[in-house]
Amino acid sequence: xxxxxxxxxxxxxxxxxxxxxxxxxxxxxxxxxxxxxxxxxxxxxxxxxxxxxxxxxxxxxxxxxxxxxxxxxxxxxxxxxxxxxxxxxxxxxxxxxxxxxxxxxxxxxxxxxxxxxxxxxxxxxxxxxxxxxxxxxxxxxxxxxxxxxxxxxxxxxxxxxxxxxxxxxxxxxxxxxxxxxxxxxxxxxxxxxxxxxxxxxxxxxxxxxxxxxxxxxxxxxxxxxxxxxxxxxxxxxxxxxxxxxxxxxxxxxxxxxxxxxxxxxxxxxxxxxxxxxxxxxxxxxxxxxxxxxxxxxxxxxxxxxxxxxxxxxxxxxxxxxxxxxxxxxxxxxxxxxxxxxx
Amino acid sequence: xxxxxxxxxxxxxxxxxxxxxxxxxxxxxxxxxxxxxxxxxxxxx
Numbered sequence: 001x002x003x004x005x006x007x008x009x010x011x012x013x014x015x016x017x018x019x020x021x022x023x024x025x026x027x028x029x030x031x032x033x034x035x036x037x038x039x040x041x042x043x044x045x046x047x048x049x050x051x052x053x054x055x056x057x058x059x060x061x062x063x064x065x066x067x068x069x070x071x072x073x074x075x076x077x078x079x080x081x082x083x084x085x086x087x088x089x090x091x092x093x094x095x096x097x098x099x100x101x102x103x104x105x106x107x108x109x110x111x112x113x114x115x116x117x118x119x120x121x122x123x124x125x126x127x128x129x130x131x132x133x134x135x136x137x138x139x140x141x142x143x144x145x146x147x148x149x150x151x152x153x154x155x156x157x158x159x160x161x162x163x164x165x166x167x168x169x170x171x172x173x174x175x176x177x178x179x180x181x182x183x184x185x186x187x188x189x190x191x192x193x194x195x196x197x198x199x200x201x202x203x204x205x206x207x208x209x210x211x212x213x214x215x216x217x218x219x220x221x222x223x224x225x226x227x228x229x230x231x232x233x234x235x236x237x238x239x240x241x242x243x244x245x246x247x248x249x250x251x252x253x254x255x256x257x258x259x260x261x262x263x264x265x266x267x268x269x270x271x272x273x274x275x276x277x278x279x280x281x282x283x284x285x286x287x288x289x290x291x292x293x294x295x296x297x298x299x300x301x302x303x304x305x306x307x308x309x310x311x312x313x314x315x316x317x318x319x320x321x322x323x324x325x326x327x328x329x330x331x332x333x334x335x336x337x338x339x340x341x342x
Numbered sequence: 343x344x345x346x347x348x349x350x351x352x353x354x355x356x357x358x359x360x361x362x363x364x365x366x367x368x369x370x371x372x373x374x375x376x377x378x379x380x381x382x383x384x385x386x387x
Contacts, residue, residue, distance in 0.1 A: 056354065056355075056358050059355065059358055059359070059362075060358045060359070060361060060362040060365075061362070063358075063359055063362035063363065063366070064362050064365065064366045067363070067366050068366075227355055227359075230351075230354060230355050230358060231348075231351050231352060231354075231355050234346070234350070234351030234352075234354040234355065235346060235348065235351045236346075237346045239354055241354065241357070244358060245361060248358075248361055248362060248365060249365065252362070252365035252366060252369050253369055256369055256370075256373055260377075323384055323387070326381060326384045326385055327384060327385060327387055
């Protein structure tokens with residue numbers, strides 16, 4: 001039986017995988033889209049199809065997340081709109097690079113290799129930060145959500161015209177905003193990711209707006225980069241709409257459950273598992289590349305099991321901690337609204 | 343690769359947008375209907 005142009009097994013797989021990505025998105029505030037492209041690559045989709053479909057998925061997921069943040073007024077639309085030109089140009093450049101590499105026959109290898117490094121790097125950062133957090137739990141200073149880091153204050157002190165006034169009343173150089181947009185756009189277009197793991201810190205540390213607004217605005221940026229990316233790749237007819245639909249059905253539900261879990265689960269309890277999952281995902285992509293180079297299908301199986309297995313494990317950990325927390329600390333009021341992702 | 347027109351590509355983007363909004367609203371409705379009951383069921387496990 002065929003549904004959405006896919007076999008039932010694949011529909012089930014993509015809905016389940018989308019659900020897991022949605023849980024990560026809702027819980028950690030990151031799309032988890034950087035897991036989707038490798039998964040599609042491992043399943044044998046050509047790089048442009050994997051990246052194009054991932055971009056469309058990013059767009060859909062970002063629409064859902066932005067709607068949630070819009071409800072609590074945490075989106076700086078003016079800043080998001082100003083970043084748009086940089087994002088669009090960056091995505092165009094990134095996608096041109098992918099098609100250029102595809103023409104040379106190296107797209108899968110290069111995209112795969114960059115993924116291995118990226119996932120390993122982010123995984124190490126998360127794991128290290130979780131271990132550090134665990135060792136000096138008592139020494140942490142509470143973070144003021146309205147404060148901005150020192151480096152952002154220093155960057156803001158350089159008045160390079162034209163300066164623009166942001167929604168919170170602060171000023172930033174249009175060059176800084178465009179530079180952040182362009183840099184994130186290149187990464188988005190090249191890898192088929194929303195780029196939230198780069199964009200959110202860049203908005204916070206470089207442009208310098210408060211953390212909560214940085215998260216919401218970053219998601220709005222993901223919406224725009226996803227829209228531009230989906231359109232760019234859509235022009236080449238490489239978006240598999242069935243795959244995108246199945247992933248979105250799962251992720252929209254997962255994101256609600258993931259964000260609801262943040263009301264009950266301490267993120268630091270789970271961060272280390274997320275870091276380890278990213279490291280395993282990096283290993284999975286590396287095995288996928290080895291399978292192609294050495295023509296040994298067994299590595300494809302290992303790769304697939306590692307990617308799906310680690311995602312299932314971390315999702316189960318989040319749900320387990322969530323259920324345990326609800327059971328141990330019964331709430332007297334209604335459950336927290338699920339529109340507050342971090 | 344299949345080259346398609348800008349209008350068709352735009353339609354794909356619009357279709358994904360509509361799909362996302364429908365899922366957001368649909369799951370939101372389900373959450374309003376069953377969310378509190380679901381949490382109470384877990385509390386009573």
